Amino acid sequence: MTFRDIPDLALEDLDRDGAIREAADGLPRSSRGGFLKVVAGGIAGAAALGRPTGARAALAKGDIAILNYALTLEYLQDAFYTEAERKGALSGPPARLTEVVGAVERAHVHALRDVLGTRAVARPFFDFRGVTERPPSFVRTAVAFEDLGTAAYKGQAHLIQSPQVLAAAVGIHSVEARHAAWIRYIAGTLPAAEAFDQAKSRPETLSLVRSTRFVVARPRTKAAKKPAFTG
């Protein structure tokens, strides 16, 4: 197998006419991208999920922020693989990986939401702009996501205060690295390009996530307006 290079965080082909403008659709500025701002600020989302607080430990504020940051990235991966599986545009090894890795990312989301309880950030809305429906774009983006997830967990490990939270985090970090190697293998690029993997900081990671513009404001489908239907 000859390996080829994949550019760092390769994004999917943007349709020319997509010219993805920031949705000037009348949404208040604060709600657009508010999700990412909330996570970057380290404050748990306001949405009460009606779940019990994490069963075991009382978590330190910093650890809550880190777990919510991890949850952000897991939401992104979960949504990506879940939509790809639903859309059914993949076949062969990428389809198989999507089923297996998607199932794991969904489990990661469940685990993090469970431990965070009411402090968990809300699940955002995503627009993958057809990436989940175009196999080559999907594979490239999956490589970027898994490499990013690995680097992101790595970047937080030394900041985690609770050794028990750390124990959980390292167990997930190495699994993300396995995913990364697997999708890279499928993509035809070196599963492990270097002897040492570098960490990515939270600001850098969130900036990369922002740059994909996959996280979008939920479309507004409700209004406090008098109906003008035929009656």
Added chain:
Amino acid sequence: MAGFTGLESVDDPASRDRFLTRALVAGGTLLAGGALLAGLPRLAASAQSPAQDAEIFNFALGLEHVQAAFYREAADQAELDGDLLEFARVVAEHEREHVGYLQEALGGSAAAEPETFFGAATTDPDAFAEAAITLEDLAVAAYNGQAANLTKGGLRAAATIISVDARHAAWIRAIVGRPAASQPVDQPLSRAEVEAKLDESGFLREA
């Protein structure tokens, strides 16, 4: 040191005993008399220190030595072919760098390279894949098992290696057509468990 906030479990008698045992065994800081249990939540699994990092990295170096020798032999003998040989060559280089990095960090106290014996594991494709999977998974479990024992600096360093070994583990599985990553978390192993598994492998040649 940074607060340990695994608080609730201390109220559970079973885990309290565990914490106590660990603290004693680790020679960690014990507070006098009645403050003992109240103080335990503040401890890490065993007191972090540069000296302990050294011990952990020496333990890891032992594993890295075995890996490096394994892949070096497989690459040199070149009886594997195709994807397997390419894997062996690339990973041999990675493991060589891991060994070098740890040796430099440990200086004079670096563990010596053990004598190893791999037999057909470096030439037979099936045996090679099994051995690679075993060794890579073992390294991941070993490092993950020590994560809480390492200082923050040690953890940052270890983390750059752990994910690479995890990549290796998935890679070899992908080559031989196994599910490359089906588990949601990687389970850690204690040092004793790692050493037992290494003994079981038969790769270490007793003097």
Added chain:
Amino acid sequence: MRAPGRTPLVSVAALALAAVGAASISLAIDSYGDDPTAAGIASASTRAPTLADPLDPAFDVPAPVELRTSAYESTWAPVKRAVTARSAPSRASAVVARLDRRTPEGTANIVLALARQKDAEGTLWIRVRLPVLPNNSTGWVPRSALGGYGIVSTHLVVDLGDRRAMLLRNGRVAFRAPVGVGTASFPTPRGRFYVRNKLTRYRNPFYGPIAFGTSARSATLTDWPAGGFIGIHGTNEPDLIPGRVSHGCIRLRNEAILRLAQLMPVGTPLTIRA
């Protein structure tokens, strides 16, 4: 080749080793310095363990979660930019309708996504159900004109003959209620549609407490302001229900529309049968 950023960590560790004169360091040297054989590692396992066992993690991760897609799922998407829907997935094909980003109520204009196809240039097109006349129209738009997908597993079925509405959730009946429908002169259209918005907090007893906008349009009241869309709403004349009483809208008694609103998300497909 040493990766960048390696050196600082290495020298920190080396310095730490040099600085610490603790017994544990001598122990390490004693163990390995004089015993450069495999026995060095073997003997380590027979020493009293000094490294603590791994901790229980703060949380467990459950078993991997298989996706249970059902045949009862539908997909909707907002119209992200004004676009022309065409009869085939190609820019050269006939125009079917123009889609705006907003509904007359000011909500995001959503469409149901029905199918997918790439054109000769590799551009992705999606076939969508359109909120236009003639009713039951579909057309193709570039994927780039749509936003992110929403998924629902509900389906509202309105039977004009029986004057009943039924909400299915994953294929099972989750709600039933009698409905008022259009008169012979202003019939409720038949076919396939979808719920496209939800209106609340208006003060108009004629429409009850909550109203849903649909993609269906009156074929007779074509001059109606704001397009003559069919709504699903409450009423201030519950005694007329069930019956053929409206200008096309589907009316529910107020307690029923409130129940329905708990169960039916926007984007739910709507089938109206004779």
